[in-house]
Amino acid sequence: MELIVQDRRWIRELANVVTLFRNRGRTWWMRPMFFRREWDGNVLLRNIMAEEINDTIVKFLRMKWEDYYFLESLLAANIERMDTNMRDAITPRERLLITLRYLATGETYASLQFLFKVSQSSIRSIIPEVCDCLIAALQEYIKLPSNKQQWLEISDMFKQRWNFPHAVGAIDGKHVPIRSPKHSGSDYFNYKKFHSIVMLALVDADYNFLYVNVGGQGSISDGGIFKNTQLYEMLETNRLDIPDPEILRVPYVTKVPYFILGDKAFAFTNYCIRPYGGADNTLGAIQRTFNYFQSRARMTVENTFGIVSNRFQVIRGPILLEPQKARKVVLTAAYLHNFLRKRASRDYYMPTASLNRNTTNRTQTALESLQTISTRAPDRLLCIRNHVANDLYYNPT
Numbered sequence: 206m207e208l209i210v211q212d213r214r215w216i217r218e219l220a221n222v223v224t225l226f227r228n229r230g231r232t233w234w235m236r237p238m239f240f241r242r243e244w245d246g247n248v249l250l251r252n253i254m255a256e257e258i259n260d261t262i263v264k265f266l267r268m269k270w271e272d273y274y275f276l277e278s279l280l281a282a283n284i285e286r287m288d289t290n291m292r293d294a295i296t297p298r299e300r301l302l303i304t305l306r307y308l309a310t311g312e313t314y315a316s317l318q319f320l321f322k323v324s325q326s327s328i329r330s331i332i333p334e335v336c337d338c339l340i341a342a343l344q345e346y347i348k349l350p351s352n353k354q355q356w357l358e359i360s361d362m363f364k365q366r367w368n369f370p371h372a373v374g375a376i377d378g379k380h381v382p383i384r385s386p387k388h389s390g391s392d393y394f395n396y397k398k399f400h401s402i403v404m405l406a407l408v409d410a411d412y413n414f415l416y417v418n419v420g421g422q423g424s425i426s427d428g429g430i431f432k433n434t435q436l437y438e439m440l441e442t443n444r445l446d447i448p449d450p451e452i453l454r455v456p457y458v459t460k461v462p463y464f465i466l467g468d469k470a471f472a473f474t475n476y477c478i479r480p481y482g483g484a485d486n487t488l489g490a491i492q493r494t495f496n497y498f499q500s501r502a503r504m505t506v507e508n509t510f511g512i513v514s515n516r517f518q519v520i521r522g523p524i525l526l527e528p529q530k531a532r533k534v535v536l537t538a539a540y541l542h543n544f545l546r547k548r549a550s551r552d553y554y555m556p557t558a559s560l561n562r563n564t565t566n567r568t569q570t571a572l573e574s575l576q577t578i579s580t581r582a583p584d585r586l587l588c589i590r591n592h593v594a595n596d597l598y599y600n601p602t
C-alpha cells in the first residue's frame with residue numbers, strides 16, 4: 206500500500222480523475238444539503254411531532270395526530286426501503302409526510318426538496334408510490350351501497366337535509382387543471398380554455414364520495430365521460446340493487462323511481478333526473494320550484510368538490526405531472542377526504558359551521574355554461590318529473 210501511495214504516477218492519475226469529474230460539473234455523490242437530512246430536514250419533522258398540538262398538524266397535513274399515525278401504520282411496511290452502504294434510506298414517515306404535504310399545498314417538487322431536504326428526483330418517485338399505497342389501503346372508504354337498505358338511508362338523508370324525495374346521490378364532474386401533456390393536441394383542452402382531467406363523482410347527502418372516476422380528457426363532456434364509466438354500466442344493467450319505484454306519499458298512486466341528481470350535462474333516464482330546461486322567466490312556478498329544490502340537493506356534489514379543493518390544494522392546480530400521475534394524486538385526495546370525514550379529524554377537517562344547508566337558488570348561474578344534452582326524455586319520465594314537481598310545490602316540507 207505504501208509503495209502505491211508513493212508512486213508519483215499513481216498520484217498524478219488520481220489527480221487527473223478528480224479534475225475530470227470536476228470539469229464534468231459533478232462535485233459530490235450527494236449534495237451536502239441532502240447529506241444533512243438527518244440533522245436539518247428532520248428538525249422540522251421532530252418539531253411538529255414533538256409539539257403534539259392538533260392545530261399544528263391539521264394546518265400542515267390536514268388531519269389530527271391519531272389519523273396520521275393510523276395511516277403511517279397502514280403504509281409503513283409497503284413504503285419502507287432498505288439502507289445502503291452509500292446512504293440511509295428515506296424513512297416511511299418522511300415519505301408519507303412529503304406526500305401529504307404535497308397534497309395539502311400543491312407545492313412544487315423544488316419547494317418540497319428544500320423543506321424536507323430530499324432531492325427532487327427522489328420526491329418524483331416517492332409521491333406516486335405513496336399515492337398508490339394510500340389508494341390501496343383506503344379502498345373501503347369509497348364504495349357504492351351494496352343493498353337496498355343502504356340506498357334508502359341515503360335517500361332519507363337527502364329528504365331530511367335537502368327536502369328532495371327519492372334521491373340516492375348527486376353526480377357531477379370537475380375539471381382539474383394540469384400541465385399540457387406532450388403531443389396531446391387539444392385532447393385535454395376543455396371548454397373553459399385550459400388543459401384538464403375530469404374528476405367525475407357521485408356524492409351522498411353528507412358530502413361523502415360514493416363513486417369517483419378520475420382521468421377523463423378535459424375535451425369530453427361530463428355526460429360523455431359518464432358513459433364510459435363502470436357506474437354507467439352498472440346502472441344500465443340494474444346491478445346496483447337500487448330500490449324499486451314507490452309512491453311519494455299517500456294517497457298518490459304514481460310510483461317514482463329512486464334517482465341520481467344530475468345537471469343538464471346528463472341525460473334524463475330511469476336513474477338520473479335533471480332540471481327543466483330554459484330560463485326562469487320561461488318556466489312556470491311549479492317548474493321553477495322543482496329546479497330550485499333539485500339544484501339545492503345537487504349542490505352537495507359541487508360543495509364536496511369545493512371542500513376537497515380547499516383542503517387538498519393540489520387539486521386547484523395546475524398539476525405539473527403527466528395525466529396518469531395526476532390521476533393518482535386526485536384520486537388519493539378523494540380517498541383521504543372520505544377517510545378524514547369518517548375519522549377523528551372530521552370536525553377539524555370540515556367544521557360543522559362551514560356547512561351551509563340554506564343555499565339560495567342559483568340554478569341558472571350554475572347551468573349557463575354547461576354543455577347540455579338536448580335529447581328528449583320519454584313521456585313517461587316527463588310525467589314522473591311533473592309529478593315530483595307538483596309534490597314539491599304543494600308539499601315543500
